[in-house]
Amino acid sequence: MAHREKHRTASIGWLRAAVMGANDGIVSTASLVLGVAAAGADKSAILVAGVAGLVAGAMSMAAGEYVSVSSQSDTENADLERERRELATEPESELNELTAIWAKRGLDPALARQVALQLTAHDALGAHARDELGRSELLVARPVQAALASAATFAVGAGLPLAAAWLSPPQRLALVVSASSLVCLAALGGLAAYVGGAGAARGALRVTFWGALAMAATAGVGSLFGVVA
Numbered sequence: 025m026a027h028r029e030k031h032r033t034a035s036i037g038w039l040r041a042a043v044m045g046a047n048d049g050i051v052s053t054a055s056l057v058l059g060v061a062a063a064g065a066d067k068s069a070i071l072v073a074g075v076a077g078l079v080a081g082a083m084s085m086a087a088g089e090y091v092s093v094s095s096q097s098d099t100e101n102a103d104l105e106r107e108r109r110e111l112a113t114e115p116e117s118e119l120n121e122l123t124a125i126w127a128k129r130g131l132d133p134a135l136a137r138q139v140a141l142q143l144t145a146h147d148a149l150g151a152h153a154r155d156e157l158g159r160s161e162l163l164v165a166r167p168v169q170a171a172l173a174s175a176a177t178f179a180v181g182a183g184l185p186l187a188a189a190w191l192s193p194p195q196r197l198a199l200v201v202s203a204s205s206l207v208c209l210a211a212l213g214g215l216a217a218y219v220g221g222a223g224a225a226r227g228a229l230r231v232t233f234w235g236a237l238a239m240a241a242t243a244g245v246g247s248l249f250g251v252v253a
C-alpha cells in the first residue's frame with residue numbers, strides 16, 4: 025500500500041508568494057490611507073485614494089510578476105531548445121553526460137549507463153530536462169498564473185485596510201486602520217514563517233515592525249502636507 029507523503033515544497037512556493045503579495049497590499053494601502061488621512065482629507069477622499077492604490081498596486085504587481093516570470097520562462101525554453109539540438113547533433117556525448125549525472129548520484133558506472141540508456145530510449149529530452157537542467161513540472165514558469173495570483177493576493181491584502189477605513193467612524197479611522205492592519209500583518213507573517221518551518225513569533229514581529237515603520241513614515245509625510253495646505 026503506497027503511503028501518502030505530504031511534502032511542503034509544492035505548497036511553500038505558492039503560499040510564500042501569496043503571503044508576500046497580501047503583505048504588500050496591506051502595507052502599501054494602509055500606509056496610503058494613513059498618509060491621506062493625516063493630511064486632513066475627508067473620508068470619501070481617503071476611500072478614493074485607497075481604491076486607486078489597490079487597483080494601481082494590483083496592476084503593477086501583475087505587470088512585474090508577468091515580466092519577471094516570462095523572462096524566466098524564456099530562459100527555460102531557450103535551454104530546452106539547446107538541449108533538443110544537442111541531443112540531435114551529439115547523441116553520444118549527451119548519453120555520456122546523462123551517465124555521468126547518474127554515476128555522480130551514486131550509481132555504479134555500469135548501472136548508470138543502463139539507466140541513461142533506458143531513460144534516453146524512453147524520453148531523451150525529458151530525462152535531460154529533469155536530470156541535467158533540473159526542470160520539474162511543479163516549478164515550470166507560468167507567467168499568466170503568477171501574474172493573476174500576485175494581483176489577487178495584493179488586492180485581498182489591500183482590501184483589509186480599505187474595509188477597516190470604510191467601516192470605521194471618521195475620527196477613529198487612523199487608529200482602526202493601523203491597528204487592524206498590524207494585526208493582519210502579524211497573523212500573515214507568523215503563518216508564512218510557520219509554514220516555512222521557522223518560528224512564527226519572529227516572522228510576525230519582523231513583518232509588523234516594517235509595516236509599522238511604513239505606516240508611521242507615510243502618516244508623518246501626510247501630516248506635513250496637512251500643515252502646509
Ligand SMILES: [Zn+2]
Nearest residue numbers: 118121152156
Ligand atoms: Zn544534455
